[in-house]
Amino acid sequence: MITIHPWPNAKDMAFSIRDDDLSFFTDSKMLERIYNKAWENGFKVSFSTIPNHKGTNNLNVPPNFRNSHNYYPIYKNTQLVEFLKQKIVEDKIDIMQHGYCHMKNVNLPELKFDLKSSTIITKNNEKFDLNKYSEFYGANADYIRTNIKEGKTILEKTFEIPIKVFVAPQEYLNKNMWQELLNNNLSYCGSFGIRSLKNVPINQINFINMFKVVYKNLINNFEEINDNKMFLTNLLTIPSEYSHSWNISSNSEKEHFNYFKDSIHNKLKSRGFLILLTHYYEYYYDWNEKITQKNLYKYFIKSLNYVNNNLDLWKCSVTELVSWISRIKQIHLKQKHNELIITSRFKLPGFTIKIHDDIGVENKFNVLEKNSFKYVIMDIKVGENRIVINN
Numbered sequence: 001m002i003t004i005h006p007w008p009n010a011k012d013m014a015f016s017i018r019d020d021d022l023s024f025f026t027d028s029k030m031l032e033r034i035y036n037k038a039w040e041n042g043f044k045v046s047f048s049t050i051p052n053h054k055g056t057n058n059l060n061v062p063p064n065f066r067n068s069h070n071y072y073p074i075y076k077n078t079q080l081v082e083f084l085k086q087k088i089v090e091d092k093i094d095i096m097q098h099g100y101c102h103m104k105n106v107n108l109p110e111l112k113f114d115l116k117s118s119t120i121i122t123k124n125n126e127k128f129d130l131n132k133y134s135e136f137y138g139a140n141a142d143y144i145r146t147n148i149k150e151g152k153t154i155l156e157k158t159f160e161i162p163i164k165v166f167v168a169p170q171e172y173l174n175k176n177m178w179q180e181l182l183n184n185n186l187s188y189c190g191s192f193g194i195r196s197l198k199n200v201p202i203n204q205i206n207f208i209n210m211f212k213v214v215y216k217n218l219i220n221n222f223e224e225i226n227d228n229k230m231f232l233t234n235l236l237t238i239p240s241e242y243s244h245s246w247n248i249s250s251n252s253e254k255e256h257f258n259y260f261k262d263s264i265h266n267k268l269k270s271r272g273f274l275i276l277l278t279h280y281y282e283y284y285y286d287w288n289e290k291i292t293q294k295n296l297y298k299y300f301i302k303s304l305n306y307v308n309n310n311l312d313l314w315k316c317s318v319t320e321l322v323s324w325i326s327r328i329k330q331i332h333l334k335q336k337h338n339e340l341i342i343t344s345r346f347k348l349p350g351f352t353i354k355i356h357d358d359i360g361v362e363n364k365f366n367v368l369e370k371n372s373f374k375y376v377i378m379d380i381k382v383g384e385n386r387i388v389i390n391n
């Protein structure tokens, strides 16, 4: 049997880092301190970037800008933009779109991290709904259309790269937003499951995949669920299922690390991917000059070292991951006598097929033996690619 291996260069799984809330307010030194070691080890960081951050009372706004109610476009921080552009050239980072201004409403209660109870609270312990902290909550279709487009344009002009992935503020999504993502050729990175389908126009739902997910849920076949979950609609939706956040308290850090290891090994079993989600400013709570959340940093490095030393990973950006998944889904593999014909609409460097039996392959190909299988690694060109095999 011959199958398509999900990742390039016969890698066992894909791994990305997503950092949310980068904006005009970010000091590049904050990023260097957290990510230098990651970059040295070949990891890539995908920054979900706020194009025109509003000075509300949100914790992702530094205290001296809070409640200014002004807008701060990312390009006005020229030092940060130059730093990021250099990192793009070095292929160490990627820019995704994180809404437009993140939060618009200036009348919501101010939040704070309660480090003792590991929960988010308000100053007066009021009840609050985090969805309301999204600029798109309750917004009309016109606001959504204009600002998703405008945000994308700001980022594309600033960084001179195409923006392909959207991360919603507070991961809040509705039908109008979903439609605008489709109109702007953006994939969605965030939690997305059967329940999220209520936020999608009905004619855009892929019912076959929906039934497959429901069925596999019933029979507890979790291995393939993620694959179908990404294709529940006409827009690719990619989850980041592991959150490395501020509420690692000192007595639960070990549990947190074990949870990370479990998440990784579950994904490894199904040859899946893991996106580690974190927020740079949480390490400096509340916008201190130095890292204040030492455990958060310590376990971030520990997690990266663990995957780096124990697994054969494809370290990619979220944009690369999205692009690879959507392209590989469109590959046609056909076996005709002693020839394997792979048809692709895209170039795919490092494309890998997995050979389960004792099948020989002409020796011009790079064949890797690993985990008692043979992997043929090749650079796929647009159109037909042929491999001679002998059974």
Ligand SMILES: [Zn+2]
Residues within 6 Å of the ligand: 020, 021, 098, 102, 168, 169, 170
């Ligand atoms: Zn955010």
